[in-house]
Every structure is written in C-alpha cells, then in structure tokens.
Amino acid sequence: MRQRAQKIFRKLGYQKIMMMGILMIGLILYGFLVDSIRGNTYDINLFQLSSETIRSEKTVEDPIKTELERDRLAEEVAPSYQFIDEIADNQTAVVESLFGYLADAKAVPEEEGEERSSEAMMAQLREDLRLMETSENGLRLTDEMLDALLSLSNNSLVDVQEELERLLESYLEEPIRVEGVARIRTEIEQDIRRSEQIPDNVVLAAVTIGRFGIIPTEQVNEELTAGQIEQVRNSVEPTRILQGQVLVQEGQVVDREVYRQLELAGMTEDQRNYKPLLGLLIFVVIAMGLMMAVVSRSQKDDRGKITEVMVMIVVIAIALALMKLIYAVSDNFELVIAFIFPSALAGMLVRLLVNERAAVYVTILISAAAGIMLQSGYSSSLQVDVALYILLGGLAAIYLIDRDGGHGRLMQISLAVAGVNALFVAFYLLIGQTQYSWSEIGFYFTAAIVSGLMSGALAIGMLPFFESAFGMLSTMRLIELSNPNHPLLKKILMETPGTYHHSLMVANLADASCEAIGANGLLARVGCYYHDIGKTKQPQFFIENQVNIENPHDRLPPEKSRDIILAHGAQGAEMLRKYKMPKEIVDVAAQHHGTSLLKFFYYKAKETVPDIKEESFRYIGPKPQTKEIAIVCIADSLEAAVRSMKEPTSEKIKKLVDAIVEDKLKDGQFEECDISLKELKKVKAVMCETLNGIFHSRIEYPKETN
Template sequence: MQNLRKNWLLVFISTLFIGLFFFFITWGNIHTETYNIERFTNASETIRSPINIENEQETQRKTRETVQSVEDRFNISEEITNERLAYANEIFEAISKIEEEELVSEEESNDATRLPVTTQEKVQRLKQILSDEITEGLSDNVLATLVEMPKEQREEGKEVLIEALNDTFETGVRTESVESATSHANELIAYSELDSEVTEVLTDIAGFAVVENSIYDAERTSEARKDAASSVEPVMIRAGEIIVREGQTITNEVYEELKLVGLLNNQRNLYPIIGLALLILLLASFVAYELNWISKRFKGDKRKIVSIILISIIVVSLMKIVSIYTTQSNQLFFVVPLATGVLLIKQLIHERSAIVLSVIYAILGSIIFNHQIPGSLNVEAGIYFLLSQLAAIIFLMNVKDRMAILKAGAGMSAVNIVTLLSFIFLSFEKYAIGDIFIQSAYGVVAAFLSAVLTIGLLPFFETVLGILSDIKLLQLSSPNQPLLKKLLTEAPGTYHHSIMVANLSETACEAIGANGLLARVGAYYHDMGKTVRPHYFIENQLAIKNPHDVISPAESADIIISHPYDGADMLKKHRIPKEIVDIATQHHGTTLLKYFYYKEKEKNKEVKEESFRYPGPKPQTKEAAIICICDSVEAAVRSLKEPTEEKIEDIVVSIIRDRMTDGQLDKSPLTLEDLNLVQRTICDTLKGIFHSRIQYPMKEAK
C-alpha cells in the first residue's frame, strides 16, 4: 500500500511538473500584449492584430454606401410607347386620308367652277378625324404645314420622326428626363437631310409625342438593393494584419480597431488563458494515465518517469526555440527534429508510450507554431509532426545496432517528403520547382537530425539514468565484453551453461511476449559470481577432484549460495544496468540447496532449512522467472546420460511444478497460460538440441 501511494505521488508530481512546463512554454503563443495609448498620439511600435474579427461598423458603412449606389429600377411601358407612336402615325394617315377624299371628290364632280378646298378647311377636316389628344397637343399651324407639305416630303419626314421616337422611347423616358428625351429626339430629326421647315414641324410633333414611358418599380428596386447588400463582403481584420505602424498617428479609426481586437482591454486576455489551461489539463490527464501505466509495468521505476520528463522538456523546448525564428513566410517548423523524442521513448521505455506522447507533442507543436496568434492552431504543423513521429515509431524495428536508427531516419525522410508535397499540391498557390526541392530538403533534414540527436542522446539516458535500451543490450551481448571474456577464460563450463540458458530463455520469453533480448543478455551474466570460485561448481570441474568432498555441507552451501550476490556486486562495479543485476540476484529466488541440505541433515537432525536456502529475492519479472526455470532445466538435462524426449519433458514439467509449489514464481507476473507455453517452448527447444543422431558404423581394423 505504501509503495502504491509513493507511485501515485510520483505520477502526480511528474504530471504536475510536465503540465506546468507545457503551460508556460505555450503561454506566449496565446497571450496578447495590451496597450495604454491615447487618440492622436504616435504609435511607439508597430501593432498587429492578434485575432481574426469582423469590423462590423465598417461593414455597415460599406453596405450602406453600396445600397445607396444602387439606382432605382424602372419598367418601360410598351403600352405608352405604342400609344405615342400610334398618335404620330395617326397624324400622317389622317392627312393621307383627307387627300384621298379630295381626289375622289374631284373625280366625281364635273363642275369646272368648283372652288378648291382651302388649307383651313383641310385643317378643320383633319381636326374632326384626329384624336382629341392630338388636336389639343398640336397647333393649327403645325397641322396646316403638314397638309400643305408635298406627299413625298411628308412621307420622308414621317420615317425620320418614327425612327427618332423609337430610339428615344427604347432607352426609357422618366418624368425628370422628358425634356432631355425630347431634345434627343429633336437632335435626331435635326441631323436628317430634311428642309428646315419640315424639321421644325417634326420637332413640334416630337415634343407632343415624347412623354414618360419609364415607370418606377419599387419591388425590383428593393430586390436590387437587397442583392447589393448581401454581396458586400464583411470587412475583416485578419490576425497578424498591421493596424498601425511605428510612428503613425493613432486616428479615431485606428483607435477603434485597436479597441475592437482587444488590444486596449486587459480583461480580454483571460479567455485564451482559460482555454489553454483546459487544453493543457486534458493533455496532462493523458500524460498521467500513461505515467501510471509505466509505473505499474516497470514496478515504479523512477528512471522511466524521469526520462519522460527530460525528453518532453528537450523536444518542446526545441520547438519553442525554432518558433522564435519562424515566420508565416519562413516555415522553419518543417526542420524541427521532433521525432527524436519518440525514438528515444520507444528505445528506452515502450512503443505504446511513444505513440501516446507523439500525439501530445504534435498538439503542442500546433500551438507553439501558431505565429503568436491567439485562438489559432497551426494544423499543418500538427499533421506534419504527427505523421513524422508515427513514421519514426514504425520504421524503428529490428534494432541490432545504432544503424537501425539511421535506417529509421531514411523511412522518416520519405514520409516527411510525401507529407510536404501533399501540403503543396492541396493548396491553390503556385510553387516553383525550387520551392518543392527546398520543402523536400526540410523534411530530409528533420528526419536525419532526429536520428543523429537520438544517437547522441541515447548514451546519456543509458549512462546517467541507467536505462536499458535494446542497443545497450546488444552491446552487452558482445563476446568482447570484459566480463564475458572473464567468464569464458575463468569458468568455461559456466560460460557454456550461460549460453544454453540464454537460448532457452530468449525463445521462451518471445513465445509469451516478454523481452527476449533482455532474457538472453541477463542469462549471459546471471552466473558471473561463479568466477570468484569457479572450481566449486560442477560444470567447471574438468579432470579435478570435487572440492566439496573435503568441506562440510554448510560451507559448500555458503559458497554456492553466495554466487548470485557475488555476481551482482561484480556487475554493479562494472556499471552493468540494474535489470541485469536484478536477474543475477533473483535467478535462484529462495530455492533450497536440497543436496547439501539433506547431506547435512544426515549428520545434524536439528539443521534449519532456512540456512540452506538462497536469501532471495524471488523473481519479480517474467524474464527473471523464465531464467530461473531455464537455469535449472539446462543443468538437469545436461546431467542426463541418454536424454530422450520423455525424460526431457518429465524434467521440465517437474522443475516448473517444483518452482510453483515452492512459491518461487509468486512475485512474477507469469500466468498459468504463460507457464504452459513456456513449458512447451522449452521442451521443443531442448528436443531440437538433444535430437537423436545416426550411429555411423565403425570401420573394422584388419
């Protein structure tokens, strides 16, 4: 219970520290400076808008001006146009009719003394048949002139008049433009080749005929104004837009814009702070959940949690530094080697933790690279960071040496280039070929910087924090390691035994999903303590007398029991990682040295069993528990003179059952299902090693 409380306290303090660090590192990206300035003073610096906001007052003014500029809509009345043209035609048709009547009258009358019809009589006759509106609108002089005019000239005048009236009515005649329309018709008549007398008469008729034919349409006018108002784009103040430059006067308009974007209001900064605090609280919750998982999986290992804190500080600080030199036109965030963090986390902790933190780092990156525009996130940066980190996690596999990290960098380069090209082609902007190559180069640089930084930082975490990585394990597994050379030269039998245990342990661990590489390396070093007194262990007793035959069982037990702890001391002196030291200490648990115990009991019935048991501790990890089993299995099978499949299976089953009944596996996370799978795997491996061989016949001597 006390350990549980300590773990929770460690997780809480670590989460609080990380959350506060995230908050203060992103504070500047959402906080806007406010100004205490007066109207009509000069600006002491260039001030930009921190947000996108509509200038509603300016939008209303623009809308009002646009609506006012819309002209009234009028409908040209075809009825009025046709009516006025009909009046003009009626005048000429009436005159033609009177002339026809006069001809008929002359033909029917044979009276030579008959007087011709006077002009006045023709005008009177004409007024009788013309419409009242015509007779009221035209004077008798105009009618008399038309009557006296030769027919050909009158017909020509008619064509000119009708054409002028059509042209005038076609464009529409409003009430206020009747005079200008009449003048227009008169100009058209005047430009004709008719005599002045004719044009003067036609001008009088045009003055009578031209009236208003364009009528105001209130509905169309209203619709036109609504359409104009809706077409007005809102006047926006864009984030990053310069409101006033250094040295310029703060006019009323500038002052109102500063007020609108909140640069004169200290209280406005409260909302972004609340929003950031909520977001960081959410991210910190995910961090706390993951730290708790790490604490449980690695038995409260503080080094893992400290490494998460240090890696988070490194990568987030790196983003913050690059953001200082990044502008909207200079997108340096493409060069940030953010994948360094997840490469280290996957190597030092677990792939799951790397995935979780990659999402958190990407979200923080979208805030840090928002160009100090509160309320905005750089989604492009966030997507780029996320895909780059996920690529790093995926491509870092089959780690055999540090070159695996550089290979992962090559994979990251490809993903980064494809991501950047997708951004380019998704935009509507035109890019030159040079820009495409520059952007692609950014992605390559970011990937290989991540790989190089990972290689450079990995030894720091391995040495200073003592965290074990796969690369470190591979280095420790090299036969050139000083301790392994010592084991080979001073205790060759133990060295061979350790190699066999390593093979069995690695295979069994991989079968149940444990760390096979850790088990292999741990098995290499688990019996290092036997080099202190190698000849007291049977595998090293080649052609010599067993020294245990000349000492008491208690002394023999003390020598045998001390070898795990002698080995642990030796490993600590050589700064071998704690995980390997723990395996060396735990690989015998608290098992009983049965041979020497029963031998001593033959002499001393009062002997205590505790004196012949290893002090422990019992195996606490899957790897240590499996090495504990494989160590005994290998020694037991090696002692068989004629190993068969049945004998091997019996030994493996009995040893596993003995370890379970003796409580040696109580502290390990192995399940019954794991033990069944371990049993089958060890048996299959041993059968492959001790398979039956063909007995070749010996050649008889002659």
C-alpha cells in the first residue's frame, strides 16, 4: 500500500496531491455540516404548514444528483495511452541518417582526388541536415558541434553512432509520455556524458543528438478514453427518492427543496433557499485557507506534509462522525448531550502525530463545526456554548502534552481535561437563566468527566492504527522505544556493552545536531540506540567490545573480516524487522553506513590482491534517505574516530569533524537525502561543541608508581 501511495505521489506531484487533500477537507466539512444548516420547513403547499406527514408514494430518480455523480466520476477517469513500437526504429533510423550525412560529407569524391576543405564539408552537411533542423523537434547542431564530429576518424564516428543508437533504443523501448520527456532527456544526457565510447570533444554534439532522439512513445487513445468515460457514466446508479421516504412531517413548513422532491414524486414543486449553503461554503473556504497556511509552515518535506494533511483529514472525519452520531440521537433527550463529545480527542491525536500548530487549528475547526452541527432546540445559529466547551478542552490537552509523556501521562492529561470540562460546565450552568434540577446538574458534570476520560482512552486506542496506516512514528511511541528495559536494548547492553556505550554517545551527538536544523532529534536518538544491534551477532569482532581480548581480525583474511563488518547493518535491520520495529528505526540500522568504503580492510586486501574491486568492500546501503539518518551517519563515524584519538583538543576535534563530513560528501553519501550544505555547517558546529563539552574538562591524573 505504501509503495502504491509513493507511486501516486511521484505521478501527481506535491502540489496536486496537496490541493486534493485541502479540497477533501472542504468536501468533508461541507458534507457533514450541510444537513445541519438546512431549514426544516416542509409542506405540500409552499411556505405553509403541512397538515400531515407526507411520504413518497414511489421511487423516482433525482436526475440532477445523478448527473452530478456521473460528471464527477467521468472527470476522474484517467486517459488511456497507447504504446507505439515504431518510434524507437524511426528515431534510430534518423540518427543513422545523420551519421550517414557525416560520412558522406567526409568522403572525397573520385573526381576531386584530394581532401575536401572544411567549408565544403560544412556546406554539404548543412544542406543534408536541413530537413532535420526544420522537423517538429528541430535538431540544432552548431558549427562547432559539426566540426567536432567531422574531426573524428571514421571508426570513432561509427563508435559514437552505435553508442547513441544503443542508448536511444534502450530508452525508447519503454513507455514515455509527454510529461516524462524532459526527465528521460536528462537521463540520456547523463548516460552520454558518462559513456567511454564518446570522445570529450563531441559530448555536446552527442548530447544534442541524444536529447533530439527522445520523443513520446505513448499517445492518448481518444477513442478508448471516451469509451471508458461512457462506461463509467453508464455504471452510475441513479440517485433516487425511495418509496416510503418521509418528505415532510406534520406541522412543518415546506421549503423549496422539499417542493422539488415533491414535484419529482408527482405531488408539487418548489425552489431551494441557497443562502445557508452559501454561508457554509464561505466557512469551508476559510477552513481550507487556514489549513493551507498551517501546512505551509511545516518543516517536513513534501511527502511529510501530505502525510500530515491525510492525518488531519482522517481525524476531522472521525470527530465529525462522532458529532453526527450524537446529533442523530439528540432528539431523544431533553438535555444538551453534546457535552459528552470527547472534546480533546482531535487535538490529542494531531498533537501527537503532527505538531502543536496543526493541533490548535484542528481543535478550532472542530469546535466551530460542533457549534454548527450540535445545535439544540430550534436554533439555526452557532451553538456558542458547545463550541467553547470543545475549544477549551482541546487546547488544555494540546498544551499539557509534552515530549516526556507516555500512555500513563496521556491518561493524566485526560483527567486534567475532565477538570477543565467540569469547570466550563459550572460556568455554563451559572451563567444561564435556566433552573436545573440536581439530576440535570449531575448529568452535565458526569458528561464533562466522561468526555475528558474518553478523549484519552480513544486517543491511546487509535494511535497504533494511525501509525500503521500512515507509516508514522509518534512521540509517544519513540519514548516507549527509548526505555532501557526494552528487550532489544537490554540485549545490546548485556551482550555488547561497548556498543551500548557507543550508541549512547552517538545518540547525544545526533539528537543535538538534529534539533539545531529542525529535524526530529528524538527519532535520531532512538534510532541510534538500535542502529548497531547487528553487532550482537558477533560482538567480539567490533573494537569497542574487545576488552582484554585479542583482536580476532588479526587471524582472519581481510575478505572474511570485511564480510563480518559489512553484515552488521543488514543483520541489524533484519532483527529489528523481526521485532516489528517501526520502519524509521529499521532504516537507521540499514542506512547509517550508506554505501561507504571499509577502507582499512580494503587497503589491507589490496596489498595481496592489487586489482581487487573497491565495490566489494562497500556497505550495501542504501545511502541515507533522511536528514536524521545522514546526521546519524556522521555522528557514528565521528564518535568512533574521536574515541581512538589521543589527547583530543578543540582544534583536533574540529579538523576531524570537517574531514569526516568532507569525506562523506565527496563519497556521495548524502546524495539521496535533502540535507543542505548550510545545515551540514550547523551540524558540524553542534558536534564540535558537544564533543568539546565531553572532553574539555578531563584532567590528566599522575600515574601510580606502585
């Protein structure tokens, strides 16, 4: 499912998906609230009280709603594409013709009997290439490019031709759509620049020819697409007014919407009042705009922002569904049962899964929606008391949640929310002019306490489902994983105490560095605790665990030592997967070495096998995919290096930090994550400061003489 979501993300892009998410919020709000703002005035005679309850006498289709549904589904039909096999052959034939013209221009006619001048060759070549230059794509080769090509020997020219044809065939045999042409042209350009078959002086010409050769191989099949749209439209079940459906209750006033339904049922007709709908639309637009502003301030990457939006959508939908349930049964009670709604649920979930700013926004939105939906009596305006009740309870939970809490802490917060709710109920009862019995007062205070406790209980119960569905790792879950009593952490401590201490040191460096650049420091810290768990497989082969024992690598060939060292990342990731650890933690174990080179054993092996391949001594990777893992990668190498340093000073530490970061940059270890050079500069400064704080106060004590 996650792979499918990633595929959709790549296809549509951040902007489209974000707009779809914001629009979904609007549709959900509008859909849940629209019934609450409609007037309940129905009658067989327009604007008059109905003398009886009127039900539809037959099932009839509502053509307007049916057509809207058909249009909506028709707009969602993706175009059908058709792959054209001949394009690859045509483009390679064009390249073949181009190089044929080059060969012809270089050839010396028999009647001339001497080498042709460059002007003559260029004139003939320009004449031959005229059609290509005026084609749809327009091959544009400068005189310098043509001179470079003409300067090649015939054999070199053939090599360039064959290489270009090979590359074009490899790319054009795959489906390419119009929107993907630019990306494929960039890829073939990179391949051409890396090719050893193409001399440096003709690279620009080869790139121009290669990019010219890439054109779409897939085209929209208009006929098939139209057929699919028609099929989808025909498959839509008509929206119907069902037989026996109540159209108007006795004593109610008939409005225009009811009149229209009565007309469809063969009874009468009416028009609908659109003012409340327009007012609700304005509210929805405001909500969508605020959400866009909240998401735009997030420090996450595009994919992270989309995940945050999806979480907010689901939380809002759940809260609105609970409101709808309460609203559905409210007519059976004389009291205001809206106070039983879990006021802090939405705020708690969004605070734990997203951030505080988003949680405040969702709480305000839910409270406003509750004021609209949970109306009591015959009021059609905003129910301010219910809105304030949910707003204050939600804000109390948001600002009481911190990074140091767990499930127990969340229940304590729920008790605090219950207290806030009870205080608001006291305010509500005291400020009102209504006289309440003791049973009614008891009901309202009980509802307030149940609301607070239910908020925490539901949040705890729902968190695992959100984490699983959206691949998220909440602060609460990270705190639980950092508990030293966790079985895996106890395993590391008992079996590899040196690695355990190393992990703590790396965690301190990574946490501080992540906080400095706005990354998730807690995630980096917890990931460090587990990143070397693979060393528990063979702990004695890692130097931090070699206390008072001989280094076993001294008795092994470098290839064997290499296999043991390189395996610990993959083995650790596999162990974490077996324990069903979060993907983010598994990724730290798998990626914290990237594809870096195991230099010591590589050079040791090279002493006996000079032509040994460097790739065989590199970690399998992948390279760090996030800022947090990139920082862990630096901290891991740095801690090990500083630990082996004699008499570390501030200057030595700074040089070491600079050297390690520079080495990883040159080795391309940060190519697949979005950490910037500016952020790396901050990371280096924080790591130097942290290490100086550890080592600067050490005092060299005199050695004992006994």
